[in-house]
Amino acid sequence: MILKYLFAKNEAIPVGSSAIFFGFSAIVWFMIGTGLGSFNAAKLAFPDFVTGTEMFAFGHMRQVHVLAVIFGWISMAFAMAMMYITPILGNTRLWSEKLGLWNCMMWNVCLLAGLSLMWMGVTSGREYSDFPWPLDLAVAVFISIPLAINVWMTIINRRTQGIYTTNWFFAASTFMLIIVFLVGNLPEYFHLTGLTEAYMTWWFAHNVLGLWITPVAAAIAYYVIPKVTGNPLYSHRIGHLHFWSIVVFYSTPAAHHLMSAPLPEWLKSFASVEGVLILVPAIAFVSNILLTMQGKWNMFVENLEVRFTVVGVLLAIPLNMQGGFQQTRSINWYIHGTGWMVAHAHLALLGFSTFLEAAAVYLGLQTLMKRKLYSLTLGNLHFWLLLIGFSTYWVSMTIAGLIQGAGKIYEVPYIDVVIAEHPYMIARWLGGTMVFSSTILWLYNMWMTAREGTPIPAGRMPHELAYER
Amino acid sequence: MTWVFDAPLHTLTHAETVAKNKALWEAEDLGGMTEDNNRLPVPVVVLVLLTVITAFLTTIPLWGQRPTAAIYVDYIKVMDTPEIVAIQGAQGDAAAMKRIVELNKNSAFESQQGRHPVTMDDLRILKPQIEELMKIPNIDLRDYTVVGPEVKIANFEGNYRENGKRVRQQPFWDKGYTIDVFYLTMFFVGVTITMKRLPENTWQPRHHGH
Numbered sequence: 087m088i089l090k091y092l093f094a095k096n097e098a099i100p101v102g103s104s105a106i107f108f109g110f111s112a113i114v115w116f117m118i119g120t121g122l123g124s125f126n127a128a129k130l131a132f133p134d135f136v137t138g139t140e141m142f143a144f145g146h147m148r149q150v151h152v153l154a155v156i157f158g159w160i161s162m163a164f165a166m167a168m169m170y171i172t173p174i175l176g177n178t179r180l181w182s183e184k185l186g187l188w189n190c191m192m193w194n195v196c197l198l199a200g201l202s203l204m205w206m207g208v209t210s211g212r213e214y215s216d217f218p219w220p221l222d223l224a225v226a227v228f229i230s231i232p233l234a235i236n237v238w239m240t241i242i243n244r245r246t247q248g249i250y251t252t253n254w255f256f257a258a259s260t261f262m263l264i265i266v267f268l269v270g271n272l273p274e275y276f277h278l279t280g281l282t283e284a285y286m287t288w289w290f291a292h293n294v295l296g297l298w299i300t301p302v303a304a305a306i307a308y309y310v311i312p313k314v315t316g317n318p319l320y321s322h323r324i325g326h327l328h329f330w331s332i333v334v335f336y337s338t339p340a341a342h343h344l345m346s347a348p349l350p351e352w353l354k355s356f357a358s359v360e361g362v363l364i365l366v367p368a369i370a371f372v373s374n375i376l377l378t379m380q381g382k383w384n385m386f387v388e389n390l391e392v393r394f395t396v397v398g399v400l401l402a403i404p405l406n407m408q409g410g411f412q413q414t415r416s417i418n419w420y421i422h423g424t425g426w427m428v429a430h431a432h433l434a435l436l437g438f439s440t441f442l443e444a445a446a447v448y449l450g451l452q453t454l455m456k457r458k459l460y461s462l463t464l465g466n467l468h469f470w471l472l473l474i475g476f477s478t479y480w481v482s483m484t485i486a487g488l489i490q491g492a493g494k495i496y497e498v499p500y501i502d503v504v505i506a507e508h509p510y511m512i513a514r515w516l517g518g519t520m521v522f523s524s525t526i527l528w529l530y531n532m533w534m535t536a537r538e539g540t541p542i543p544a545g546r547m548p549h550e551l552a553y554e555r
Numbered sequence: 556m557t558w559v560f561d562a563p564l565h566t567l568t569h570a571e572t573v574a575k576n577k578a579l580w581e582a583e584d585l586g587g588m589t590e591d592n593n594r595l596p597v598p599v600v601v602l603v604l605l606t607v608i609t610a611f612l613t614t615i616p617l618w619g620q621r622p623t624a625a626i627y628v629d630y631i632k633v634m635d636t637p638e639i640v641a642i643q644g645a646q647g648d649a650a651a652m653k654r655i656v657e658l659n660k661n662s663a664f665e666s667q668q669g670r671h672p673v674t675m676d677d678l679r680i681l682k683p684q685i686e687e688l689m690k691i692p693n694i695d696l697r698d699y700t701v702v703g704p705e706v707k708i709a710n711f712e713g714n715y716r717e718n719g720k721r722v723r724q725q726p727f728w729d730k731g732y733t734i735d736v737f738y739l740t741m742f743f744v745g746v747t748i749t750m751k752r753l754p755e756n757t758w759q760p761r762h763h764g765h
Contacts, residue, residue: 174586250585309588318589318762326749327595327603334742351711355614355731360738362610369602377596410606414613 092191096184102454104186106536108166109451111194112443113529115158120522122151127515131508141205149209149216150201155435156214156294157225158197163443164302165190168237168256170450171309175253176244185236192228196221210274212283214291219274226267234260251325255305258333262297266290281347288343295434296336296364303398303439304328304371306446310395311378314449314549315385320377328370335363342413346422354415361413368406375399389549390465391445397473398441405430405438420495425507426487429480436476436521444472444528451532452548457539462552464531468524475520482513567751576753581760589763594756607739611732616725622671623724624685624706625696626664630655630673631682648675671701680704698723 088107091099126147128135136142173180180186200217203209209216217225237260241253249257270290273283312319319325341349341357376399379385385392408430411417421427452459459465486507493503542548557572566573580592633639633655643651652675662668673681684706688694700709713722 171586175588177584177586246583246585247579248583248585250588251590252588312588312590318591318760320591321593321595322590323593323595323750323753323756324599325590327746330742330746330749334738338738348712351616351713351725352729352731352734355616355729356734357731358614359610359732359735362613363606363739365606366603369599369606373596373599377593410610411613415616416613 088187089191091184092187094184096182099183099187101179101183102170104180104183104190105166105169105450105454107187107190108162108169108193109447109454110532111190112159112162112166112447113525113532115154115162115197116440117522117525117529119151119154119159120518120525122147122154124515124519124522126151127511127518131511131515140207146205146207149213150205152214153204153216154197154201156299157229158201160299160435160439160443161229162190162193163447164298164306165193165233166450167302167306167309167443167446168233168260170446170454171306172237172240172253172256175250175309176241176246178240178243178245181236181239181243185232189229189232189236192232196224196228200225212273212287212290214294215271215274215287219271222267222271222274226264230260230263230267234264250308251319251322251329252305252309254325254329255301255308255332258329259298259301259305262293262337266293266297270294281349284344284347285341285349289340292340292343293337296332296339299435299439300336300367301329301332303442304332304367304402306442307371307375307395307399310391310442310445310449311375314389314391314547315379315382317378317380317382320374320380324370324374328367328374331363331367331370335360335366339364339413342418345413345415345418358414362410365406365410368402368410372399372402389552390459390462390469391449391549393469394441394445394448398438398445401433401437401441405433408433420491421487424487424490424494425483425510426491429483429487432476432483433480437480440472440476444468447532449548452535452539452542455536455539456542457535458542458548458551460531460534460539464527468528468531471520471524471527475517475524478517478520479514480517482510482517486510486514563751565751566755567748568753573754577758577760580754581762589760592754592756592759611735615727615732620725621700621702621709622667623697623709624681624688624699624701626662626667626671627673627678627681627685627701628689628696629659629662629664630668630678631685633658634675634678634682643675651675652678677704681706693718695724 088103091103125136126144129144129147140146169180169186200221203218203221204216208218210218210222215222237256241249241257267290270286270293272278273286278286308319308325311317339357339360341353342361345354345358375396379392379396382392386396387393412421412426412430448459448465489507489510490503492498493500493506540551542551557569558567559569560567568576580590634651639651639654642654652673655678656668656672659665659668681701681704685696688696688699688706698709699706701707709723709725711723711725713724713726715721
């Protein structure tokens with residue numbers, strides 16, 4: 087259906103086509119990514135599970151899971167949100183639905199190619215930027231640059247004088263992603279090695295989180311909460327504090343990922359202070375959104391999109407408390423290289439950002455397809471399975487990380503640590519599998535919404551009809 | 556020129572521009588979205604300031620630093636004196652160690668000695684190693700850390716000294732912190748200017764006539 091529009095004239099393509107394409111692609115990649123995550127967790131919980139085949143070895147599968155989730159699920163859900171929200175906030179149409187469709191098409195192709203190569207062992211071996219360099223260039227040319235062009239041109243061609251907070255974040259993040267991607271992969275283009283490569287790798291990895299995932303996820307909350315509750319955003323000023331503190335404090339602490347490396351100590355000192363200052367945008371963001379909820383807290387219980395968003399916002403509190411302090415010299419010494427970090431990464435990607443993206447995809451797909459959610463019960467089941475599954479994963483891995491940290495410091499034999507953390511590996515697998523199961527339900531629910539969802543009358547929002555038959 | 560500087564803590568924007576901005580704020584429909592003009596709540600301001608203070612206090616490399624050989628030199632100097640030997644013979648190692656600590660109460664390293672207490676057995680192991688190092692001319696024992704039973708050159712690499720050797724002492728303040736202060740200053744100045752360009756927070760927009 088979508089494919090037939092790839093060669094149609096832009097004017098002939100229905101509004102929202104590219105957002106819908108991105109939305110469903112994101113959910114499918116989320117299912118693949120969490121499925122791989124569940125498979126990998128099973129290998130850690132049950133060491134005899136699927137052995138003897140190189141392609142299914144943990145070392146091959148782990149980074150396929152990581153990149154499927156970051157560049158498949160999270161980034162495509164972001165693209166969906168941008169294709170949907172950016173034009174609305176400018177009272178205009180998306181600059182080019184056709185570019186959006188091709189962008190999504192090429193995104194899927196590049197990701198499929200990259201992940202397949204990685205699965206076969208063709209990888210640069212650099213965390214979060216594991217694709218070989220020709221694919222890195224393809225990602226820049228076919229994914230991040232076209233996305234930025236579409237978002238920027240839509241904002242430039244807006245029919246408003248002002249620009250709403252969400253679009254500041256969208257515009258800045260799409261621009262920064264290009265810079266981060268091209269600069270972060272320099273070690274691969276020019277074969278930089280050693281400490282330079284290590285620093286560049288973590289500069290890239292940190293900024294993918296700090297200048298892409300965190301601000302875009304926050305931008306979604308800035309849209310969903312005022313839109314669905316009908317409340318004005320509490321404070322335009324706090325929005326400024328949030329935006330500029332992200333720019334200043336989140337772009338600089340890359341060296342805090344390498345606190346034990348022989349980097350200049352002053353660079354670590356600088357990065358470590360900036361690392362704690364990440365709490366400044368977090369304070370601004372959380373306070374602004376929660377204060378916007380004033381008088382509408384009933385919707386936290388009643389409305390699916392608000393519930394997803396507020397949970398994501400609340401998870402930003404532990405996320406940034408952990409992120410701010412775990413990188414200081416004294417705490418990093420204990421938890422570096424342990425499961426604590428795995429738990430923290432999942433708190434960021436599966437907790438904070440996934441809940442916000444899910445809200446955007448739920449709201450966007452229903453609005454653009456003009457169809458009410460097929461089953462609110464399935465939607466609620468999705469929410470609870472995701473929340474309980476994520477919480478199980480996070481808590482179990484945090485405990486496992488503390489055990490590993492103690493084992494590291496007190497020089498406990500490695501095998502004893504492995505035995506001690508085994509129950510938590512099983513809990514991790516259970517939690518991850520719940521998340522995977524919830525995603526299958528979600529895909530089914532959205533697919534059925536597209537096919538059989540009750541049409542939404544013109545001028546109404548999906549959440550207004552959620553409890554109407 | 557839309558800037559005014561006669562009352563910078565009040566506003567930085569010309570009254571006409573403020574009026575224009577207010578009208579736009581109330582009239583413009585950004586896809587059905589509206590924004591209020593509330594000030595930064597006091598708890599938010601307090602939390603931000605607390606974060607800045609905490610950022611410096613928790614990252615200064617004072618915490619978790621290993622003990623240097625220098626902090627035990629005074630202990631070693633007195634451990635074989637007749638007074639200590641007598642206490643040791645009459646009351647044992649613990650009492651002798653307690654007296655050594657008392658004798659060094661006013662040491663320049665008192666706080667570090669307090670954070671890294673040792674026993675007489677530890678001192679017996681460290682003594683020959685530290686004495687051996689003290690034979691080296693112009694040595695700075697703060698360049699050496701005590702790692703368990705061994706005294707090792709510290710793994711921190713600072714600037715070069717005139718004799719070509721590196722400083723091996725981690726300072727509690729380095730240029731990283733100075734850059735942080737610069738960053739913070741620029742940030743707060745920038746954000747304050749941005750906010751002072753907005754209409755005053757005593758004014759709230761009426762959205763869609765409400």
